[in-house]
Amino acid sequence: MNYKLKTRSEWVDEYHQGVRYGLQGKLILEESSPFQKITIYDSKRYGKALLLDDCWMTAEKSEKCYHECLIHPALCCSTQIDNILIIGGGDGGSARECLRYKEVKSIDLVEIDLRVIELSQKYLPTIGGNAWSDSRLNLQIKNGIDWVKHRKENSYDVIIIDGADPIGPSKELFSNSFLKDCRRILKHGGVLATQSESPESFQQIHINIVKTLREIFDYADPMYGSVSIYPSGLWSWTFASMEKPKYMHPRKSRIEEISENCQIWSERWQQGAFNAIPAFIERELAKT
């Protein structure tokens, strides 16, 4: 993979495998944290946007198509949703979607890079919304790998892995040992959710994530949707559980609690998105 970013006149582009995706706008800030390069950009099409290491991460007017898809299949379907763990997610969007459920009692948000949180709070405040001031949110500026290693068994009802591509600081979030720790600290009727890359632009990585989760958990399935600012626009999230494919069966009361304010997600959309697996990926996953 070859990532680089060029700022030319009023465009910022993400480059990937001979393809570039650019947004017109104005650069607001660029700095290097101890972990990565962070860019804040004001785009005409999607409002203020965040880039990490020159890759589009999120934008004010485009983030729902990512966050709703990562969060609601897990939170609508898990047996209980009292205690949530989010690894990454420093922009606050995942926490905001979780906090829409009254049943949620506490969220540990473990983000390695304090500057991502600080800059998101300052420049992209609508993405975190009220989450930042919600007393149920417990911020931990720590390494997520260490965090899960030191939790007790059955600590969480839901685990959300909201990291970047598996290069740079997010690499270990796709490793066997990390995901085994996740299984250990997840309660039996719980659901794990992770972004799982594009089946088009990162085909092998996508396949590997799903296969690894199927090895470690009893059930795991990918779900497909659209994130225009990510490579290829076709994106995936993978859900895992131990009891049965928990993530396939949203609960009526929770659907009613959130549906009205969803842009993309609905019970019907979710059912479709699990089935809309491209034939070539279904064949790859069937190989042992």
Added chain:
Amino acid sequence: MNYKLKTRSEWVDEYHQGVRYGLQGKLILEESSPFQKITIYDSKRYGKALLLDDCWMTAEKSEKCYHECLIHPALCCSTQIDNILIIGGGDGGSARECLRYKEVKSIDLVEIDLRVIELSQKYLPTIGGNAWSDSRLNLQIKNGIDWVKHRKENSYDVIIIDGADPIGPSKELFSNSFLKDCRRILKHGGVLATQSESPESFQQIHINIVKTLREIFDYADPMYGSVSIYPSGLWSWTFASMEKPKYMHPRKSRIEEISENCQIWSERWQQGAFNAIPAFIERELAKT
């Protein structure tokens, strides 16, 4: 809408609403036909590609995610598939997918621009494949609007509308009078299929197409998928029928005939793609 294309060093970009999508490669040819600007470009990522009026239309290694989705829900589900009409589709990809069914006896391919066919045959031969030499294919270099106006009732089992965006030469392919003619010349158990733009980048146009088809036909439903080279990457196709939602029920024998060589389409994928309607579009379509 503001479309323009810039060739800078070795990139060609399509510009749309403050977003640009570019492919790295080499310009092969650029000319103006009586109808539009035609560009042939050799891209690193997707092989040789065709642009019309500076918009990406198709590319050798990316075309299946468009053509399979337009063709197979119609051809797997229509009562009969003896006689097919394709309006547009000068790259040959739609004809190629139709001709994979042995039941198909004849295809009228009505393309307004001879140069699109000639340049596709020369530079993108894999997209048309064997279709160009298949005796069942009947090429008509004519205006599709006139063509449907002068056909008799019940002329076709399936009608495929494979045009560009509803500006320029394809504009009339989304008009009431054209679609009414399509209904008139379609047999009762038949299916009409049309590309129906991006619900993200062309939201209002997309809604209008679906609503117009619902007015003219008894049943019409949009289906969603991914075409990376089109604006936003999220694309749609809409299917219409008179008997019942015909396009929802693929026939076993036809599924078996084509599945093995499909990249994207499968019976399961199709079922998912009809359900994967974003919540905000479902709400818009429910408004009268």
